[in-house]
Amino acid sequence: xxxxxxxxxxxxxxxxxxxxxxxxxxxxxxxxxxxxxxxxxxxxxxxxxxxxxxxxxxxxxxxxxxxxxxxxxxxxxxxxxxxxxxxxxxxxxxxxxxxxxxxxxxxxxxxxxxxxxxxxxxxxxxxxxxxxxxxxxxxxxxxxxxxxxxxxxxxxxxxxxxxxxxxxxxxxxxxxxxxxxxxxxxxxxxxxxxxxxxxxxxxxxxxxxxxxxxxxxxxxxxxxxxxxxxxxxxxxxxxxxxxxxxxxxxxxxxxxxxxxxxxxxxxxxxxxxxxxxxxxxxxxxxxxxxxxxxxxxxxxxxxxxxxxxxxxxxxxxxxxxx
Numbered sequence: 001x002x003x004x005x006x007x008x009x010x011x012x013x014x015x016x017x018x019x020x021x022x023x024x025x026x027x028x029x030x031x032x033x034x035x036x037x038x039x040x041x042x043x044x045x046x047x048x049x050x051x052x053x054x055x056x057x058x059x060x061x062x063x064x065x066x067x068x069x070x071x072x073x074x075x076x077x078x079x080x081x082x083x084x085x086x087x088x089x090x091x092x093x094x095x096x097x098x099x100x101x102x103x104x105x106x107x108x109x110x111x112x113x114x115x116x117x118x119x120x121x122x123x124x125x126x127x128x129x130x131x132x133x134x135x136x137x138x139x140x141x142x143x144x145x146x147x148x149x150x151x152x153x154x155x156x157x158x159x160x161x162x163x164x165x166x167x168x169x170x171x172x173x174x175x176x177x178x179x180x181x182x183x184x185x186x187x188x189x190x191x192x193x194x195x196x197x198x199x200x201x202x203x204x205x206x207x208x209x210x211x212x213x214x215x216x217x218x219x220x221x222x223x224x225x226x227x228x229x230x231x232x233x234x235x236x237x238x239x240x241x242x243x244x245x246x247x248x249x250x251x252x253x254x255x256x257x258x259x260x261x262x263x264x265x266x267x268x269x270x271x272x273x274x275x276x277x278x279x280x281x282x283x284x285x286x287x288x289x290x291x292x293x294x295x296x297x298x299x300x301x302x303x304x305x306x307x308x309x310x311x312x313x314x315x316x317x318x319x320x321x322x
Contacts, residue, residue: 001068001069002056002057004069004072004073004302004304004305005055005056005057005286005289005291005302005305006284006286006291006299006300006301006302006305006308007052007054007055007057007065007299007300007301007302008052008053008054008291008293008297008298008299008300009041009042009050009051009052009053009062009298009300010050010051010052010053011029011030011039011040011041012039012040012043012048012050013029013030013031013033013036013038013039013040014036014037014038014039014040015033015035015036015037016035016036016037016038017035017037017097017205017207017213018037018095018096018097018098018099018183019033019034019035019036019037019038019094019095019096020034020035020036020037020094020095020096020097021033021034021036021094021096022094022096022127022186023036023037023038023039023092023094023186023296024036026126026127026186026295026296027039027092027126027186027295027296028294028295028296029092029296035096036094037093037094037095037096038091038092038093038094039091039092039093039296040089040090040091041090041091041092041276041298042062042086042088042089042090042274042298042300043062043086043089043090043193044062044063044066044085044086044089044193045089045193045194045195049061049062049063050062052065054291062086063084066084066085066086067084069302069304070084071303072302072303072304073272073302073303073304074086074271074272074303075269075270075271075272075303075322076270076303077270077271078270078271078272078303078322085193086193087117087192087193087251087322088190088191088192088193088251088252088274088320088322089189089190089191089192089193089194089195090188090189090190090274090276090298090320091188091189091190091191092126092186092187092188092189092276092296093181093185093186093187093188093189094186095181095182095183095184095185095186096183096184097183097205098180098181098182098183098203099180099181099182100180100199100200100201100202100203100213101135101156101160101178101179101180101199101200101201101202102178102179102180102197102198102199102200103175103176103177103178103179103197103198103200103220103223103224104118104119104120104121104173104175104176104194104196104197104198104223105118105119105175105176105196105198105223106118106175106176106223107175109222109223110194110196113196113219114196116194116195116196117192117193117194118175118192118194118196119175119191119192119194119195119196119197120173120174120175120191120192120249120251121173121189121190121191121192122170122171122172122173122189122190122191122234122246122247122252122254123170123171123173123181123187123188123189124168124169124170124187124188124189124190124246124254124256124278124318125165125166125167125168125169125170125185125186125187126167126186126187126188126278126279127167127185127186128165128166128167128169128184128185128186129183129184129185130184131164131184132164132165132182132183132184132185133162133163133164133165133182133185134162134163134165134169134171134179134180134181134182134185135160135161135162135163135178135179135180135181135182136161136163136171136173136177136178136179136232136233137160137161137177137178137179137228137230137232138159138160138161138178139159139160139161139162140159142159142226143226144221144224144226146159147159147221147224147226148221151200151201151217156200156201157201160178160180161230162182163233165182165185169233170233170234170236170246170247170256171232171233171234172231172232172234172247172249173232174225174228174232174249175223175225176223176224176225176228177225177228177232178200178224188276188278188318190247190252190254190318190320192251192252197216198216198219198220198223199213199214199215199216199220200215200216200217200220201215202215234246234247236256238256238258239258240258240259240260241257241258241259241260241261241263242257243255243256243257243319244256244257246318251322252320252321252322253269253320253321253322254318254319254320255318255319255320256316256317256318256319257275257310257316257317257318257319258315258316258317259280259282259310259311259312259314259315259316259317260312260313260314261311261312262309262310262311263309263310263311264307264308264309265307265308265309265310266306266307267301267303267305267306267307267308267321268306269303269321269322270303271303271321271322272300272301272302272303272321272322273300273301273303273319273320273321274298274299274300274301274318274319274320274321275293275298275299275301275310275317275318275319275320276297276298276317276318276320277293277294277295277296277297277298277315277316277317278295278316278317278318279295279314279315279316280294280295280312280313280314280315280316281293281294281295281312281315282294282310282311282312282315282317283310283311283312284299284301284308284309284310285308285309285310285311286301286305286307286308
């Protein structure tokens with residue numbers, strides 16, 4: 001059996017009505033589309049399973065890797081919990097236009113309705129045009145009755161919370177919270193493996209045939225948590241060459257790591273570790289074998305690799321594990 005090593009995957013590119021060209025221009029994704037909205041870096045969503053892009057296992061699907069290597073890839077506790085279903089979906093998203101206003105169901109509701117995981121997620125802003133914003137939560141205390149009234153009166157925008165953002169800003173988007181990515185924002189998204197989205201407002205937008213996109217207001221109301229505190233903005237103080245925690249929840253932990261030298265890493269998490277390069281470039285060394293990756297690239301280190309090093313003159317990485 002081929003020994004495991006740091007794995008890159010072929011990006012799965014998704015055109016979207018709101019997409020643009022930053023995935024190509026800033027993250028060097030291979031697409032000529034002017035509507036490229038998402039690059040799925042690591043995915044086990046049905047019908048969109050990632051394929052290895054480097055080394056002896058090139059061409060192998062993530063599903064085959066999990067069937068073959070089980071806990072060596074996933075970590076023992078992760079394999080016990082998730083089996084051969086990879087639990088995270090890793091993306092870059094380019095919003096040339098505003099995304100729809102939406103929310104996601106929790107595990108219980110998603111399982112009952114869609115036989116799916118819920119969709120807890122987080123955002124890390126890679127780049128933002130001047131005056132760009134994110135919509136997260138409401139700008140006032142909210143009840144189901146008041147929300148429905150604004151929805152019916154077509155005044156939903158007046159109760160949404162708009163946050164101006166810049167590179168490095170980080171948001172934790174729990175299930176049940178209304179949100180949307182604003183025009184001009186390029187971000188990294190880490191989330192549970194789920195593609196379940198309840199769209200509640202789409203700016204009265206129509207496609208090339210004049211059709212509005214489907215809304216899910218009939219089923220979205222039950223998914224709301226109207227009592228959530230406004231704790232979605234992540235406060236952090238990064239230090240060079242030290243992993244700094246951004247988000248830690250039952251579904252994933254994400255740190256930011258600013259690398260300016262060679263640092264040794266020990267994987268003591270009993271989990272795979274994912275690195276997303278959001279600035280600069282770095283070399284990842286395992287047993288004398290070097291894997292290069294640069295801004296816009298993602299690398300998965302299997303759980304069986306316990307020691308490795310990362311070197312760079314300047315790189316900023318997101319470090320993700322369970």
